[in-house]
Amino acid sequence: AEVEETLKRIQAHKGVIATIVINAEGIPIRTTLDNSTTVQYAGLLHQLTMKARSTVRDIDPQNDLTFLRIRSKKHEIMVAPDKEYLLIVIQNPCE
Amino acid sequence: LQVFDDVGKDVTPRPLFRSDPNNVVPRQGKLLASSAYFGARGSGFLSSFSMHQTSGVNASLGSFSRSRLLTSYNFSDVQVRQQEIKEELTKADLDRRVDIYLTETETIWILDMPSVVVSVESEDAGRVLERNRIYVDICKNRPGNDRFVEKMMQTVNGAAKNKEVQCDKIIMEDKGMMVTSWDLYDSFNVSEIEPTSKAEGSRATTGKCSKSHTTKELDQTMSVSSDRGSTTSIMISESAILARNHKEEECHSEAILTSENFQQDLFFMERILMENIFQPKLAAYRQFPVLIDPDVTSDTSGTVAAVKAKQEEHNKEKKDKEEQKDAFIDPSTLSVLNKTPEEIVPPRLERLWSYVCDLTNGHSVSSMAWSKVNPDLLAVGYGAFDFKEQKKGLACCWSLKNPMWPERIFQCEHAVTALDFSMASPNLLAVGMYNGCVAIYNVRSCNDAALLDSSESSNKHTGPVWQLRWVEQDRDATEDGKKERLICISADGRITEWLIQKRLDCTDLMKIKRTESEKKKLPGEKERKSEALISQQAPGMCFDFHPKDTNFYLAGTEEGHIHQCSCSCNEQFLETYRGHKGPVYKVAWNPFSTDMFLSCSADWSIILWHRDSQTPILSFSSTTACVHDIMWSPKSAFIFAAANESRVEIWDLSVSTLNPVISCFASPRVKFTSVLFAENTDCLLVGDSQGEVSVFELQNLAAPNSNTV
Numbered sequence: 001a002e003v004e005e006t007l008k009r010i011q012a013h014k015g016v017i018a019t020i021v022i023n024a025e026g027i028p029i030r031t032t033l034d035n036s037t038t039v040q041y042a043g044l045l046h047q048l049t050m051k052a053r054s055t056v057r058d059i060d061p062q063n064d065l066t067f068l069r070i071r072s073k074k075h076e077i078m079v080a081p082d083k084e085y086l087l088i089v090i091q092n093p094c095e
Numbered sequence: 096l097q098v099f100d101d102v103g104k105d106v107t108p109r110p111l112f113r114s115d116p117n118n119v120v121p122r123q124g125k126l127l128a129s130s131a132y133f134g135a136r137g138s139g140f141l142s143s144f145s146m147h148q149t150s151g152v153n154a155s156l157g158s159f160s161r162s163r164l165l166t167s168y169n170f171s172d173v174q175v176r177q178q179e180i181k182e183e184l185t186k187a188d189l190d191r192r193v194d195i196y197l198t199e200t201e202t203i204w205i206l207d208m209p210s211v212v213v214s215v216e217s218e219d220a221g222r223v224l225e226r227n228r229i230y231v232d233i234c235k236n237r238p239g240n241d242r243f244v245e246k247m248m249q250t251v252n253g254a255a256k257n258k259e260v261q262c263d264k265i266i267m268e269d270k271g272m273m274v275t276s277w278d279l280y281d282s283f284n285v286s287e288i289e290p291t292s293k294a295e296g297s298r299a300t301t302g303k304c305s306k307s308h309t310t311k312e313l314d315q316t317m318s319v320s321s322d323r324g325s326t327t328s329i330m331i332s333e334s335a336i337l338a339r340n341h342k343e344e345e346c347h348s349e350a351i352l353t354s355e356n357f358q359q360d361l362f363f364m365e366r367i368l369m370e371n372i373f374q375p376k377l378a379a380y381r382q383f384p385v386l387i388d389p390d391v392t393s394d395t396s397g398t399v400a401a402v403k404a405k406q407e408e409h410n411k412e413k414k415d416k417e418e419q420k421d422a423f424i425d426p427s428t429l430s431v432l433n434k435t436p437e438e439i440v441p442p443r444l445e446r447l448w449s450y451v452c453d454l455t456n457g458h459s460v461s462s463m464a465w466s467k468v469n470p471d472l473l474a475v476g477y478g479a480f481d482f483k484e485q486k487k488g489l490a491c492c493w494s495l496k497n498p499m500w501p502e503r504i505f506q507c508e509h510a511v512t513a514l515d516f517s518m519a520s521p522n523l524l525a526v527g528m529y530n531g532c533v534a535i536y537n538v539r540s541c542n543d544a545a546l547l548d549s550s551e552s553s554n555k556h557t558g559p560v561w562q563l564r565w566v567e568q569d570r571d572a573t574e575d576g577k578k579e580r581l582i583c584i585s586a587d588g589r590i591t592e593w594l595i596q597k598r599l600d601c602t603d604l605m606k607i608k609r610t611e612s613e614k615k616k617l618p619g620e621k622e623r624k625s626e627a628l629i630s631q632q633a634p635g636m637c638f639d640f641h642p643k644d645t646n647f648y649l650a651g652t653e654e655g656h657i658h659q660c661s662c663s664c665n666e667q668f669l670e671t672y673r674g675h676k677g678p679v680y681k682v683a684w685n686p687f688s689t690d691m692f693l694s695c696s697a698d699w700s701i702i703l704w705h706r707d708s709q710t711p712i713l714s715f716s717s718t719t720a721c722v723h724d725i726m727w728s729p730k731s732a733f734i735f736a737a738a739n740e741s742r743v744e745i746w747d748l749s750v751s752t753l754n755p756v757i758s759c760f761a762s763p764r765v766k767f768t769s770v771l772f773a774e775n776t777d778c779l780l781v782g783d784s785q786g787e788v789s790v791f792e793l794q795n796l797a798a799p800n801s802n803t804v
Contacts, residue, residue: 002358003352003353003357003358003361006358006361006362006365007361009365009499009500010361010364010365010368013368013372013499014372015368015371015372016368021352021357029352030352054275054277057275057276057277057280058275058276058277061276061277061279061280061281062280067363067367069367076371078364078367078368080360080363080364082356082357082360084350084354084356085357087357087360087361087364089364089368091368091371093371093372093374
């Protein structure tokens, strides 16, 4: 319902290359990319998110990671982590 | 002694042996040993131990003998203490003071190694010395003496035999864990019942494993294989994961997609996307210097093209401006962000972005209002002005953070003609509609339904509500605090004040009566015979309360008159200003010099009045199009904005009273219908008939040096 609409709007944005939702085990639930790339992104970003979360919590265990953004030359990868899932959006912010 | 359990059954343990009175031979020596064992237990229990409890406590033969001896020793005592044994131990006995006698037992020799050192002063000293001497002599005589012979012997060597034993292979496993402080924190907080669960983790502090997230997967049983820190095993474990039941996943994925957290995350993600896209524009809105991403190489052509497009847009405006005091700037020297001080750059509007989405396309913007509390929250009402084009209306709340989709969408039955946010309870939005209905929405909830609706009210308006406002009223000195009232004006000629109780109800503040115009009589209005009028009342189009004294307000009517009225007197007007020849669409007091006000009307003109004079002071007209909306700038006393049908104009009275300072044209099919200044920044919002609310940044307007006319 509301979720579907928002997801569709995000996907339809200009500059958004891909939207991926993966569950806690690393399996993609929703994706707009082909399978192999999705799995690659899923695996790599999962590990990175875990590492980032571990870093944040090591410094203060009461803190937690809420959002992760990776800005590269070509795109920006935005990850919203949660205990049960991972929401990944890849955007090309300049065009 | 008898022992009963809770039910009352006799569970007295039966003794494992029966003491044989024939064997009663007191042996003092061994007795002492046993008494040493039992001595500390208290004399009162000795007998009971001997009879029953030893059977439970000591199951070995050795103790049996001891206990037997004890029995034999205590046999005589047993007779004496018979009464004590027969006493049943009750609960009270537990609390009873028991006397415990401690006696020291005889010393038990466990190991006795007498020393070989003898003191010189002891009695045996002489003998020992003598013996030592003899020994030394013997040692000296040893080498050549016959009495000492070295002889070798051969012993029998038994045959060696190999025996093999086989045992189970001891499987060794390496397990390494990386310990992190959050891990410890989590475990202590979550499982306080098992504080030892992390003991294994604390042992392995060498950090052999590279994947720290395995500690999180403790509930999954695959952690063993993934502890080897090599990439190949990661793949293996992942394939192992993939091979699990797929049925579980489907349920999980549905659950994930509909969870609240997911919705929130999507929400944030959208906001962040917007930020990425709109960052330069938003920065310009906030009047920060706009940063250009230095890493962007592939898209420089794109941005340059965008810059050029903006320049062209500006050039077009400038070419269309016939009247221009400043020099005509060569388009090639225009750079969007860097302005060299030598050039005199004329003030202009720069379009930042516009609030538009699929929903609002096609609806005409009728009114806009800022939230009183949050200056970035904008409410826009959509609805057509003409009678012919009526469709369902819409009221949307837009946030600065997401210019592509409104935060709240309220669908209304009829076209929305006016709206305003409340000051006292900033989550209330009052909406006035084309059918005269007034509805109040609660912006906090996403619910589409109105909180309160005036459709059931008996006093409701019968004509479109053209304007409504929440007004803070200073009451008498007796009532402290300002009360806030909702006031509307509508085409049925009434100015009403609405009370918010369980239902929305209103009382009339004023009825606008038709007044005769001094110059001419309008045909069709039979004013001579006052009873034959279709309606005594003139439709009101707009109103504005005086900024300093909220007792006075102005009301503009469809006839072209502007009436000044007071809240305390609702029969008569205080003053009437005549000057417009068409319906007055908007009146506005000057926020700084509060005796002047401005009015705009369909007769293509904007008139500046002074409150004490009945004739207009200044009149502005620039095109042959009716002026839909005007607004004074909140920053300067001289500047106001006007929305004609085809363009938006900014007038600066300190610069010129004949021509607008900035004039911005709309696309051909689009008409501008409303304007709104932003309070916290130099921006102007313009709504048009296509449903777009464009945000323009005012650039290079002369700063006000005095605020009074």
